[in-house]
Amino acid sequence: MRTKDLSYWLFLAPVLLALTLVVVVPMLLGVYYSFTTWNGIDTGEFVGFQNYIDLFKDQRFLDSLWFTTKFSIVSVILINVIGLSLALLVTGRVRSSKLLRTTFFMPNLIGGLILGFIWQFIFIKVFASVGEIIGMEGLQGWLSTTNTGFWGLVILMSWQMAGYIMVIYIAYLEGMPKELLEASEIDGASPFQRFRYVVFPLVAPAFTVSMFLTLSNTFKLYDQNLSLTAGGPYNSTEMVAMEIFKTAFAQNAFAYAQAKAVIFFVIVALIALVQVYLNKRKEVEM
Amino acid sequence: MKKKWNVKLEVLGLLLAILWLAPFYLMFVNSFKSKKEIFMDTISPPENWSFDNYITAFEELDFMQTLFNSLLITVISVVLIIIFSAMAAYALSRAKSKLSTVLFFTFVAAMLIPFQSVMIPLVTVFGKFEMLNRGGLIFMYIGFGASLSIFLYHGALNNIPRSLDEAATIDGANRFQVFWYIIFPILKPITVTVAILNIIWIWNDYLLPSLVINTPGSETIPLKMFFFFGEYTKQWHLALAGLTLAIIPVIIFYFFAQREIIKGVSDGAVK
Numbered sequence: 001m002r003t004k005d006l007s008y009w010l011f012l013a014p015v016l017l018a019l020t021l022v023v024v025v026p027m028l029l030g031v032y033y034s035f036t037t038w039n040g041i042d043t044g045e046f047v048g049f050q051n052y053i054d055l056f057k058d059q060r061f062l063d064s065l066w067f068t069t070k071f072s073i074v075s076v077i078l079i080n081v082i083g084l085s086l087a088l089l090v091t092g093r094v095r096s097s098k099l100l101r102t103t104f105f106m107p108n109l110i111g112g113l114i115l116g117f118i119w120q121f122i123f124i125k126v127f128a129s130v131g132e133i134i135g136m137e138g139l140q141g142w143l144s145t146t147n148t149g150f151w152g153l154v155i156l157m158s159w160q161m162a163g164y165i166m167v168i169y170i171a172y173l174e175g176m177p178k179e180l181l182e183a184s185e186i187d188g189a190s191p192f193q194r195f196r197y198v199v200f201p202l203v204a205p206a207f208t209v210s211m212f213l214t215l216s217n218t219f220k221l222y223d224q225n226l227s228l229t230a231g232g233p234y235n236s237t238e239m240v241a242m243e244i245f246k247t248a249f250a251q252n253a254f255a256y257a258q259a260k261a262v263i264f265f266v267i268v269a270l271i272a273l274v275q276v277y278l279n280k281r282k283e284v285e286m
Numbered sequence: 287m288k289k290k291w292n293v294k295l296e297v298l299g300l301l302l303a304i305l306w307l308a309p310f311y312l313m314f315v316n317s318f319k320s321k322k323e324i325f326m327d328t329i330s331p332p333e334n335w336s337f338d339n340y341i342t343a344f345e346e347l348d349f350m351q352t353l354f355n356s357l358l359i360t361v362i363s364v365v366l367i368i369i370f371s372a373m374a375a376y377a378l379s380r381a382k383s384k385l386s387t388v389l390f391f392t393f394v395a396a397m398l399i400p401f402q403s404v405m406i407p408l409v410t411v412f413g414k415f416e417m418l419n420r421g422g423l424i425f426m427y428i429g430f431g432a433s434l435s436i437f438l439y440h441g442a443l444n445n446i447p448r449s450l451d452e453a454a455t456i457d458g459a460n461r462f463q464v465f466w467y468i469i470f471p472i473l474k475p476i477t478v479t480v481a482i483l484n485i486i487w488i489w490n491d492y493l494l495p496s497l498v499i500n501t502p503g504s505e506t507i508p509l510k511m512f513f514f515f516g517e518y519t520k521q522w523h524l525a526l527a528g529l530t531l532a533i534i535p536v537i538i539f540y541f542f543a544q545r546e547i548i549k550g551v552s553d554g555a556v557k
Contacts, residue, residue, distance in 0.1 A: 001380040007461040011377035012389070014370040015432040022429025023396045026404035026411060033407060040410050086302070093292045094299050102544050103303045106310075109536050109547070111490025113508045117515060117529055118313050121522055126312055126328045159306070164551065171552040209555050220400045223492050223508075227515070244402050245493075258406050265403035272398055 027265075034259035044255065051259035060235060061260060064243040065267075071153060071239065072218040078158045079214045080207070083165030088195075090166070091173045101170070104163035112160070116227025119156045123148075123228075149229045149237035156224055161217065165210045172206035173199070208279035215271055240264055310533075317526035324522055339527035346517075347510055347528055348503070353535060356489060356506040359420060363427035364484045368477055371432050375439030376465055380451065390440060397433045401493065409497050423498045427488055435480045438554060442476040443469070475553075482543075482550035489536070507532050 001008055034051055037044030055061050086104050090097045107115060123142040131139025142148045176199070184198050222241040225231065231238035231246075238246075244264060248257035316324050317339055318332040343349075374393075378386045412422050446469060454464045470477075492508040499505055505513070514528050540547065 001377060001461060003381045003383045003385045005381070005461075008377045008381050011373040011461075011465075014366075015374040015393075015428065015436065016389075018370070018425060018429035019393065019396060019432055021411075022408065022426050023399060023404055024392075026407040027399060029407040029411065030404060040406075089295060089299055089302075092295055094295050096296060096299055096303075100299045100303055101548060102540075103306050105548055105551075106306070106540065108551075109486060109490075109540055110533055111492060111508050113490070113492045114511060114529055114532055115309075117511070117525065118309050121316070121526060122309055122312055125316075125324065125522060129328045159309070163306075167548055167552045168555045171556045213555065216400075220402070222402075223490075226492075227512075241400075241402050245405075248406050254406055254410075261400075261403040261406065265398075265400055268400045269398045 030258050031262055033255050034262050036255050038255040038258070039252065040254040047255075051256050052263070054256065055260055055263065060238075061240075061243055061247075063236070064238045064240050067150070067237065068219060068221075068239045071150065071157075071221070072215060074154050075157045075161075075218045076211060076214045078154065079161045079165055079218075080210055082158055082162040083210065084169050084203070086162060086166040087169035087173055088199075091170055101166070104166055106163065107160040108164045112221075112223035113227045115156060115160055116224040119152065119159075120228050123152050143229055144233055146233065146236040149233070152228055153221075153224065153237065156228055157218060157221070160224075161214060165214065168210045168213075169203060169206050172203045176202050204279075204282065208276060211279060212272060212276060215275060216268065219268060219271065313526050313529055313533075316522065317530045319523055321521065321523050339523045340531065343514075343524050343527040343531055346524070347514055347531065349531055351503060352505055352507055352510045355420075355504055356535075359423060359427075359495075359506060360485060360489045363424045363431065363488050364481055366424065366428055367431040367435050367484050368480055370428060371435035371480065372439050372470060372473060372477070373465065374432070375436045375443055376469060378436070379440055379443035380448070390436070393433050393436045397437075401430070405493075405497065412498070418498050418500060420499065420504055423495060426494060426498065427484075430494075431484050431488070434483065434554070438476055438480055439473065442473055446472055478546055479550040479553045482547050483554045486547075486551075507535075 033043070035048060036046055086100075090100045090104075094100065120143065127139040127142045131137065143152050180198055180202075181194060184194050189197070220241055221239055222245070225237070225239045225242050229237040231242055235243075240260075241264075244257050244260045247253050247260060251257075312328065315331045316328055318335050318337075319339075320336075323332060378390050408426070409418070412418055412426075417425070450468060450472075451464050454468045459467070490508060491506075492512065495506050495509045496512070499509060511528065511532055515525060
């Protein structure tokens with residue numbers, strides 16, 4: 001097949017059309033609109049960088065950006081630590097390994113919106129009644145403060161995603177040459193030494209993949225945020241994705257929301273590229 | 287010594303599994319309780335297992351219609367993503383040229399764009415052409431699903447020797463025949479992966495349908511769940527029955543396809 005053949009273009013046409021109309025055109029239009037006073041119907045007038053200047057003075061937007069960053073850092077660390085621990089557990093000498101894998105992975109099949117509602121019930125109702133029984137007041141009124149809302153989101157996300165990350169680590173752990181582990185065992189290495197000097201360097205590529213996935217998923221989080229806290233109390237647990245949505249559809253500030261969306265894209269793309277670049281460089285060293 | 291260690295791991299694993307399942311247990315047992323019973327105690331199983339909440343939730347959610355809508359949209363979108371992405375990846379892997387490389391990287395780079403960045407223009411443009419309906423939604427899923435699918439198919443296709451294509455061509459097959467009868471069947475393992483990854487996100491997607499589907503009666507499960515919750519925020523007994531109903535189809539799917547699902551997810555991430 002050559003690129004000037006008709007069949008080449010026939011094979012490509014459906015996805016090219018879909019990608020162009022769904023991603024490329026909206027992205028280019030979006031960048032253009034972010035420099036105008038677009039209201040969703042009329043393009044309005046060209047205002048240059050005004051929207052971008054405004055958003056850096058917009059406390060609500062900056063707060064959501066900071067909240068998202070904190071949430072992502074804490075979640076990425078927790079999800080990877082838990083995910084790797086679960087992977088080590090189920091690839092060890094346990095008989096219920098298959099059952100455990102199935103269980104830990106399960107939350108990932110159920111949508112974030114539904115999981116958020118289930119946990120809302122647990123944090124509000126179950127925590128309150130457990131708190132009453134054991135006499136811990138700290139368990140009352142979860143999700144009603146910024147702090148408990150933050151940890152609520154972290155718990156939900158770690159519980160959901162650890163199983164997904166576990167599956168990725170398992171793939172690398174099982175692909176690891178068994179002779180290396182046996183050799184180190186014969187040489188008298190302790191379990192910790194085996195992990196630190198044999199297992200860990202070999203699963204480093206898994207770390208690149210899982211960190212990419214956890215970072216981009218936590219940074220773009222929307223559904224769980226909406227169903228667990230809906231951004232409350234007083235928008236203090238509002239993450240960037242939700243803030244952009246509200247700017248556009250609740251305040252009808254389309255061009256302004258679009259400028260935020262462009263900044264959001266730049267941040268996500270930068271994080272992804274820098275992260276993959278740094279991890280790749282580390283892999284080579286090992 | 288070694289045996290004792292194993293028992294400890296086993297117990298630890300089972301305790302963690304119980305902890306992992308606790309949210310589902312709590313959802314399940316409370317979905318059978320009355321409003322008053324939930325207020326009194328959220329931990330114990332219900333005093334009597336009454337299906338009243340389920341009957342109400344089933345009707346309020348218009349469950350059969352909603353389930354059908356979700357199935358319809360997911361199945362059509364995933365089938366079209368598979369056909370079109372496999373074809374595109376085939377063209378890109380067989381016609382090696384600068385153009386193919388540029389197109390391939392464009393598809394892959396599109397994965398970096400967060401949905402929120404294209405969301406507002408997408409909805410306004412499709413709105414202008416009266417495409418905010420189920421057909422438009424499926425078309426959008428093809429656009430958003432194509433990137434990862436093409437990426438996975440492309441990797442698999444590069445491992446299939448071209449001599450296979452050439453042999454079939456010499457036997458008189460045209461491009462479409464070569465692809466459909468020779469190549470596509472070989473791609474079956476990666477097709478399973480592509481199908482599973484796309485089923486999971488399309489089935490569970492909330493934001494896109496919430497922007498695109500406006501007609502009552504064509505809502506998907508996550509969409510209906512949200513409306514349902516708006517009305518029942520304080521009525522946990524009904525809400526929990528609704529959530530359990532929404533999860534049942536997924537559990538059935540997981541029960542039958544768990545091996546393929548876990549394998550699909552790990553292949554998708556590793557490649």
